[in-house]
Amino acid sequence: MLVQEFLERSVGRFPDKSALIAGSRRLTYQDIDEQANKLAHALREAGVTYGDRVVVVLDNSPETVVSVFGIIKADAVFSVVNPTIKEDKLTYILNNCRAAALITHETKWQTARIAAAKAEHIRAVFLVAKDAAANGHEAAERNDDPAAETSPGKRDRASKSRYRLVSWHEALRAQPASAPPRKAIDIDLAALIYTSGTTGNPKGVMMTHQNMVAASTSITTYLENTDRDIILSVLPLSFDYGLYQIIMSAQFGGTVVLEKAFLYPYAVINTLKKERITGFPLVPTISAILIQMKEIKNERFEHLRYITNTAAALPLSHIRGLRELFPTAAIFSMYGLTECKRVSYLPPEELDRRPTSVGKGMPNEHVYLVDANDRVITEADTVGELVVRGANVMKGYWELPEATDRMLRPGPYPWEKVLYTGDLFRMDEEGFLYFVSRKDDIIKSRGEKVSPKEIENVLYELDGVVEAAVVGVPDEVLGESIKAYVVLQQGSTLSPKDIIAHCAKHLEDFMIPQHIELRASLPKTSTGKITKKDL
Amino acid sequence: MEINEKIRGFILENSHGRLSAETLHDDDSFLEKGIIDSTGILELVSFLEEHFAITVNDDELIPDNFDSITKTGVYISKKKNG
Numbered sequence: 001m002l003v004q005e006f007l008e009r010s011v012g013r014f015p016d017k018s019a020l021i022a023g024s025r026r027l028t029y030q031d032i033d034e035q036a037n038k039l040a041h042a043l044r045e046a047g048v049t050y051g052d053r054v055v056v057v058l059d060n061s062p063e064t065v066v067s068v069f070g071i072i073k074a075d076a077v078f079s080v081v082n083p084t085i086k087e088d089k090l091t092y093i094l095n096n097c098r099a100a101a102l103i104t105h106e107t108k109w110q111t112a113r114i115a116a117a118k119a120e121h122i123r124a125v126f127l128v129a130k131d132a133a134a135n136g137h138e139a140a141e142r143n144d145d146p147a148a149e150t151s152p153g154k155r156d157r158a159s160k161s162r163y164r165l166v167s168w169h170e171a172l173r174a175q176p177a178s179a180p181p182r183k184a185i186d187i188d189l190a191a192l193i194y195t196s197g198t199t200g201n202p203k204g205v206m207m208t209h210q211n212m213v214a215a216s217t218s219i220t221t222y223l224e225n226t227d228r229d230i231i232l233s234v235l236p237l238s239f240d241y242g243l244y245q246i247i248m249s250a251q252f253g254g255t256v257v258l259e260k261a262f263l264y265p266y267a268v269i270n271t272l273k274k275e276r277i278t279g280f281p282l283v284p285t286i287s288a289i290l291i292q293m294k295e296i297k298n299e300r301f302e303h304l305r306y307i308t309n310t311a312a313a314l315p316l317s318h319i320r321g322l323r324e325l326f327p328t329a330a331i332f333s334m335y336g337l338t339e340c341k342r343v344s345y346l347p348p349e350e351l352d353r354r355p356t357s358v359g360k361g362m363p364n365e366h367v368y369l370v371d372a373n374d375r376v377i378t379e380a381d382t383v384g385e386l387v388v389r390g391a392n393v394m395k396g397y398w399e400l401p402e403a404t405d406r407m408l409r410p411g412p413y414p415w416e417k418v419l420y421t422g423d424l425f426r427m428d429e430e431g432f433l434y435f436v437s438r439k440d441d442i443i444k445s446r447g448e449k450v451s452p453k454e455i456e457n458v459l460y461e462l463d464g465v466v467e468a469a470v471v472g473v474p475d476e477v478l479g480e481s482i483k484a485y486v487v488l489q490q491g492s493t494l495s496p497k498d499i500i501a502h503c504a505k506h507l508e509d510f511m512i513p514q515h516i517e518l519r520a521s522l523p524k525t526s527t528g529k530i531t532k533k534d535l
Numbered sequence: 536m537e538i539n540e541k542i543r544g545f546i547l548e549n550s551h552g553r554l555s556a557e558t559l560h561d562d563d564s565f566l567e568k569g570i571i572d573s574t575g576i577l578e579l580v581s582f583l584e585e586h587f588a589i590t591v592n593d594d595e596l597i598p599d600n601f602d603s604i605t606k607t608g609v610y611i612s613k614k615k616n617g
Contacts, residue, residue, distance in 0.1 A: 260566055261566065261572065262573050263566050263576055264576070264596055264597050264598050265596060266597050267596075267598055285573070294593055295594045478574070497552075500551040501551050502552075504551045504553040505553075512551065
């Protein structure tokens with residue numbers, strides 16, 4: 001079973017059902033399937049072949065969803081990256097996975113163009129035009145459409161590139177709507193999901209079709225999804241939590257209402273009512289804002305069947321607040337990591353009894369704790385590292401054998417690898433998991449993993465910065481806010497504002513520090529290592 | 536319009552160099568262009584409430600009232616005069 005078969009089977013069952021609602025645009029299962037088929041043909045024609053990687057830099061939009069399915073239908077591997085990605089990181093990713101093609105938007109071309117010029121494996125760039133999104137195919141015929149000046153075959157003369165710059169709409173228009181032939185099998189890679197780590201450079205988590213089908217099946221099982229579910233997603237598609245809303249919905253034949261961001265809380269509340277949303281996945285940053293809204297306390301959301309939370313622990317005050325706002329919705333507190341998509345969920349009926357637990361392993365998976373000597377812990381309330389066994393566990397990090405070997409270690413069977421999560425947990429008498437702490441110093445801000453090292457690297461690139469140390473600080477809304485301690489060179493006139501501006505140029509939005517503290521020096525160990533705990 | 540200038544100034548200052556006066560147009564959609572994020576919107580509302588002595592109700596925090604400098608300016612004028 002390949003991931004695109006979820007979509008194809010749903011097309012068979014309900015071709016005319018709304019699969020995706022994005023603003024004023026409504027796409028049926030047939031619409032998405034046909035556009036994905038066309039994109040697959042276009043990608044192949046542009047030289048993308050079996051196993052090639054295709055990177056997508058787009059906001060949440062129908063084109064992003066079509067890209068995900070179109071890329072795998074071309075037997076290739078998709079990687080959706082954060083749309084606020086800056087040039088240096090995009091260049092890194094394009095080269096790291098030797099991407100054969102890039103799909104992006106006119107409004108991101110300034111940045112993407114520089115990265116594409118430095119990525120020698122790129123054979124084609126597909127550019128989605130601004131207004132084409134709202135008008136379907138009309139914009140491709142407009143004379144002032146910047147993407148139209150670069151018709152298929154024309155090279156981007158300005159940068160003397162070796163890739164073809166193609167207008168998305170023109171490219172798709174020329175292709176058949178029927179499915180292309182298939183080469184990929186379920187053990188082939190479907191996606192590379194780049195995630196931040198402690199080393200500073202993002203790592204590509206490798207997920208096969210088999211991995212993703214297994215994860216999606218487990219999750220939709222415990223959420224008890226049916227084709228009557230209508231999901232509201234305000235989560236980025238570059239985040240596996242957001243990506244899987246689309247994949248899972250395709251599997252159970254539901255509808256996804258896709259927002260670009262959680263910007264106007266009241267508009268989201270209106271959507272919950274208007275579209276009769278049954279499922280609402282969120283992260284604590286969202287619940288923090290929702291529970292502060294006074295006027296919605298008298299609203300009723302009878303259709304809302306469930307709310308899910310992951311990426312960071314759901315504070316007790318948020319649980320209380322959500323219960324007040326959505327009394328009829330079941331709340332699922334969950335835990336997971338990109339390296340295996342998801343690990344655990346707490347059955348809603350346990351929430352009152354164990355509000356700080358993230359539950360037990362999901363269906364078709366085993367989880368256990370090991371101590372410092374790698375012995376399986378059988379006693380209750382003993383802290384150990386969480387280990388995961390299951391078909392949802394990644395195949396490794398793209399071309400990083402050492403980092404992979406640190407996370408994936410031999411399991412009970414000789415062919416098997418199990419995932420050492422790097423997170424410390426304890427289990428109660430009945431086997432319910434409680435998060436204790438991370439083993440490394442990754443920051444969780446707005447539900448996203450933030451690598452202090454990545455930010456420190458960027459800080460060190462600024463002339464005048466002599467030393468830098470980045471830490472997370474507990475924050476009611478963000479979960480953790482990002483604080484950078486900086487030591488400047490003698491005579492440097494840099495201000496905290498200058499430092500933040502520099503960060504904004506090189507880091508995605510959620511990684512930009514909220515606080516800068518200038519210091520004369522930073523605490524160190526005898527060997528000269530900065531000791532963050534003494535800051 | 537003076538109100539729009541104050542709004543524009545606040546947004547530019549808090550974008551930490553990410554946005555520039557030349558690329559930020561009064562009619563640009565905050566949502567479509569990713570000009571501010573969910574925490575930024577709350578900061579903007581705080582600023583407006585303080586600076587213009589108005590109270591923004593939760594149910595008024597919708598795109599029609601806030602999704603561009605122009606729309607925000609119109610909303611503030613209405614609030615102050617209405």
